[in-house]
Amino acid sequence: MTPIANDTFLRALLREHTPYTPLWLMRQAGRYLPEYNATRTRAGSFLGLAQNPDFATEVTLQPLDRFPLDAAILFSDILTVPDAMGLGLRFAAGEGPRFERPLRDEAAIEALRVPDLDRLRYVFDAVSQIRRALMQDGRQRVPLIGFSGSPWTLACYMVEGQGSDDWHRAKTLLYSRPDLMHRILAVNAEAVAAYLNAQIEAGAQAAMIFDSWGGTLADRAFQAFSLDYSRRVIALLKREHAGRRVPVILFTKGGGMWLDAMADSGADALGVDWTVNLGEARKRVGARVALQGNLDPAILFAPPHCIAEQARAVLDDFGPLRAGDRVGHVFNLGHGISQFTPPEHVAALVEAVHAHSRTLRS
Amino acid sequence: MTPIANDTFLRALLREHTPYTPLWLMRQAGRYLPEYNATRTRAGSFLGLAQNPDFATEVTLQPLDRFPLDAAILFSDILTVPDAMGLGLRFAAGEGPRFERPLRDEAAIEALRVPDLDRLRYVFDAVSQIRRALMQDGRQRVPLIGFSGSPWTLACYMVEGQGSDDWHRAKTLLYSRPDLMHRILAVNAEAVAAYLNAQIEAGAQAAMIFDSWGGTLADRAFQAFSLDYSRRVIALLKREHAGRRVPVILFTKGGGMWLDAMADSGADALGVDWTVNLGEARKRVGARVALQGNLDPAILFAPPHCIAEQARAVLDDFGPLRAGDRVGHVFNLGHGISQFTPPEHVAALVEAVHAHSRTLRS
Helix, strand or coil: CCCCCCCCCHHCCCCCCCCCEECCCCCCCCCCCCCHHHHHHCCHHHHHHHHHHHHHHHHHHHHHHHHHCEEEEEECCCCHHHHHHCCEEEEEECCCECCCCCCCCCHHHCCCCCCCCHHHHHHHHHHHHHHHCECCCCCEEECEEEEECCHHHHHHHHCCCCCCCCCHHHHHHHHCCCHHHHHHHHHHHHHHHHHHHHHHHCCCCEEEEEEHHHHHCCCCHHHHHHHHHHHHHHHCCCCCCCCCCCCCEECCCCHHHHHHCCCCCCCEEECCCCCCHHHHHHHHCCCCCCCEEEEEEHHHCCHHHHHHHHHHHHHHCCCCCCCCCCCCCCEEEECCCCCCHHHHHHHHHHHHHHHHHHHHHH | CECCCCCHHHHHHCCCCCCCCEEEECCCCCCHHHHHHHHHHHHCCCHHHCHHHHHHHHHHHHHHCCCCCEECCCCCCCCHHHHHHHHHHHCCCCCEEEEEECCHHHHHCCCCCCCHHHHHHHHHHHHHHHHHHCCCCCCEEEEEEEEEEHHHHHHHHHHHCCCCCHHHHHHHHHHHCCCHHHHHHHHHHHHHHHHHHHHHHHHHCCEEECCCCCCCCCCCCCHHHHHEEEEEEEHCCCCEECCCEEEEEEECCHHHHHHHHHHCCCCEEECCCCCCCCHHHHHHHCCCCCCCCCHHHHHCCHHHHHHHHHHHHHHHHHHCCCCCCCCCCEEECCCCCCCHHHHHHHHHHHHHHHHHHHHHCC
16 A cells, blocks of 8 residues: 555545545646646647647646645546547637547437456556655655546536537437437446546546536436446446555536535545535535635635635534544535636645645644 | 406416416517517517517417417516616617626716616517407406516616526625615616506506516525615505506526425416425415426427426426315426427427316316
């Protein structure tokens, strides 16, 4: 078992006592960092960066060298799995992701298969390489998080072919041919589970499922088309590896109303966005899961003293943590950090979270 | 008191018994109707349509002539008030609304005033004219709804200058200079109240506040910067006019988690989007308010038999209504109808809601 210098993140996810609230930031390796932009320029493109283990390792470690963050997260894209299924992922300049061959007819859906994991070898190589790069004086600095899009979130892009305001095509398929949508989701669930297990075997010490678009679904449709398939993924995951429990985090943006059902998904922790009151969420999930979140990323545009005040308010909302409490909190944003965030504002956030959470525990 | 042939909508909002669940659709006069597009072509532009009482009357009545809807809603834009404040509303071809003079500095915010209501005369003239056009055989066919954007939703556009994914500028102002944001919201609340009261005096028989962007706010910020100002508007509204109670509907898209606080806003009814389970919402708000919603507009892309099935499920979620129950339900979509909706699918929806809700009451 590799010793980890700072394992507060893993312990908080497992609802064990920690001296302060650990934090990391969704998209912490990203365009708000000048060093990231420099690496991306050298890589030539986003996919050139994400698909090259050397570059992926470099950018994964950049935010850790700037800020005392409590976890590293694999630098990759959420759409690697459908790309490996043959849908042809492309990023046009200044635009979001697009698939060259979206699922537009029954034949394409029937032909969909769990991809050969060899096509995702570059991801697992990056995980192993990041793990090695995290070693310092014989210990791993912080744990490494692996991740995937949820089966539903992948299906949104696979049917639509690109991002959408209303997921018109994906929802039309869901309501008019639920059998076909279930077929896509069943393949996706199996593929996502295999993909995350391979990341865990390569060295990922926690797994996060990004259900970015679950919150666009209607009540009832969310349970049947998003949550049920995330649950299926979680049931298939390796939960112990290399002598440690591998915690799983399920994050549905806009899913605050469904936390009670999500707490029974098998996940160790639930990610929540900024519309959720953490104290109320804590009451609702009880001792079933830890919580991760939930500062509005827009707060990072305000001056450092405002950021510190709002970060303290989030910690206060969650409330005190005493030794023996079977609850856990990992601080994060409620969504990915904006590319327009000044890096020094992130430093102010990290300091405020660490300092105030120590106070709350003393 | 003008007799109303079908007043089920008003009675449901006031939680009185109705023989079936009344329905109308947000943006029911809109681009999915060929007759609307024909009128818009004649008007030359969207603002040419919205600012001309003859055209506004014509398009307001179009959906009522096609479908047995239970209410009419004034055809107008949510940004008329800031336009009257001098911000300069424009619609570029194929784009959303833009302000020529957004609020970008302290001086502009200090100079902001409640507008002269004479600049909004075209809206009140449209209300009066629509009321006259609704008369048939000495009775008004259905009630007429007036509306406004909420103080927060107006502020979003006034600061940002146009629509946004993350309301970056509006939120930066909110967190870094809350005093200035409160100043904008105080002026907006007074202006919105005066605007809605003038619509009521001109003949609007219910008032709806569209808090389209309240759901993008963090918990705590929503209460302080959106809900508190909607409450202030509601407190200033005329609640009786021409011998009738004038019900107020407050709709916050993405506000499902805040229904309990919203139920104490003074509104008679709360609009809810499709992520909310109506049965649970009914339990939470109790006998304080009626509910309006909440079919996912994307369901209208599916075939008619699927639409009918999903509409019945929404009615079943709300549950039975017995004479003497102090609850009310107005059926609606959870957001505006898409321009890509086939009109015959709307006919299937209206029929299913009326038929199934009669069954639930028998």
